[in-house]
Amino acid sequence: KAGVTQTPRYLIKTRGQQVTLSCSPISGHRSVSWYQQTPGQGLQFLFEYFSETQRNKGNFPGRFSGRQFSNSRSEMNVSTLELGDSALYLCASRGQLWPRRDEQYFGPGTRLTVT
Amino acid sequence: AQSVSQHNHHVILSEAASLELGCNYSYGGTVNLFWYVQYPGQHLQLLLKYFSGDPLVKGIKGFEAEFIKSKFSFNLRKPSVQWSDTAEYFCAVNAKGSSNTGKLIFGQGTTLQVKP
Numbered sequence: 001k002a003g004v005t006q007t008p009r010y011l012i013k014t015r016g017q018q019v020t021l022s023c024s025p026i027s028g029h030r031s032v033s034w035y036q037q038t039p040g041q042g043l044q045f046l047f048e049y050f051s052e053t054q055r056n057k058g059n060f061p062g063r064f065s066g067r068q069f070s071n072s073r074s075e076m077n078v079s080t081l082e083l084g085d086s087a088l089y090l091c092a093s094r095g096q097l098w099p100r101r102d103e104q105y106f107g108p109g110t111r112l113t114v115t
Numbered sequence: 116a117q118s119v120s121q122h123n124h125h126v127i128l129s130e131a132a133s134l135e136l137g138c139n140y141s142y143g144g145t146v147n148l149f150w151y152v153q154y155p156g157q158h159l160q161l162l163l164k165y166f167s168g169d170p171l172v173k174g175i176k177g178f179e180a181e182f183i184k185s186k187f188s189f190n191l192r193k194p195s196v197q198w199s200d201t202a203e204y205f206c207a208v209n210a211k212g213s214s215n216t217g218k219l220i221f222g223q224g225t226t227l228q229v230k231p
Contacts, residue, residue: 033217042224043205048217056218090159094217102147102166102209102216106159 002027004093004107012113018079021110025072025093031055032074033104034066037088046089049074078112086114117142121206121222128196129230136191136225138206145211148189149219150180154202162204165189166211176200198231 005024013019025032033056034046045058049068066076072093078085088111092104122137140146150162163174170182180191189206206222209215 031217033219035219035221043207043219043221045218045220050217055214058218092159092219102211103149103161103164104217104219105161106151108158 004091004105006089006091006107006110008110009108010111010113012115013081014115015081015083017081018077019081019112020075020077021089021091021112023074023076023091023093023107025074025091026095026105029093029095029105030072031094031096031101032068032072033092033094034074034076035090035092036060037090037109038086043090046076081114083114085112087112117208117220119206119208119220119222121204121225123225124223125226125228127228127230130198131195132229134191134193134196134200134227136204136206136227138189138191138222140187140189140206140208140220142187142208142210142220146208147211147216148180148182149207149209150174150178150189150191151205151207151221152202153205153224159205162191196227196229198229200227201229202227 007022031050033048037043048056052068063079068074088109090109091107118141120139148165151159152162165182173179204225207219
């Protein structure tokens with residue numbers, strides 16, 4: 001099975017712009033979670049989507065949003081970018097069958113740099 | 116509040132030395148526990164997991180971890196490290212079988228440097 005894929009791998013944006021990141025889960029996985037990884041804050045949960053519905057949300061401002069499509073692919077959007085949004089954004093997917101439904105498999109991430 | 120604490124931020128060992136990385140969690144419910152590893156330039160990979168049953172779990176590459184419920188701990192061990200174990204290690208927890216299962220809470224990570 002192919003793993004979780006994320007595009008693009010690298011992005012450079014300017015403050016005030018917006019950005020959209022994409023994630024394709026492992027085939028058959030319907031749950032997609034997003035995380036932000038920074039040297040200062042570590043890995044922090046952004047949100048989870050399951051069957052096109054946001055199931056859970058972390059403690060991030062409303063500038064961070066996401067969606068999921070019927071094929072389980074997910075996008076996250078950050079509007080009005082700030083310097084502090086520079087981070088590695090990770091996507092993870094999980095399946096529906098016990099016990100694997102509680103395991104998350106991570107993609108390589110998108111490195112976002114805001115200048 | 117839910118949290119995961121990793122005691123060692125940076126560990127330096129010589130090859131063949133034994134490794135133990137500490138992890139404690141605070142979570143008001145039944146949990147699953149994980150150790151993930153991030154090798155330089157690679158993505159996060161699942162090293163091992165504890166869901167239930169035998170509290171001593173074995174993972175890939177000779178790693179093992181022990182869940183001690185009374186201490187809310189899930190420490191990672193390896194009897195003899197290799198240079199290729201140089202990586203960052205993350206302890207994580209999620210709520211078992213609930214709508215919060217997709218939310219992993221991570222520790223701050225431990226950078227392991229193994230000297231040849």
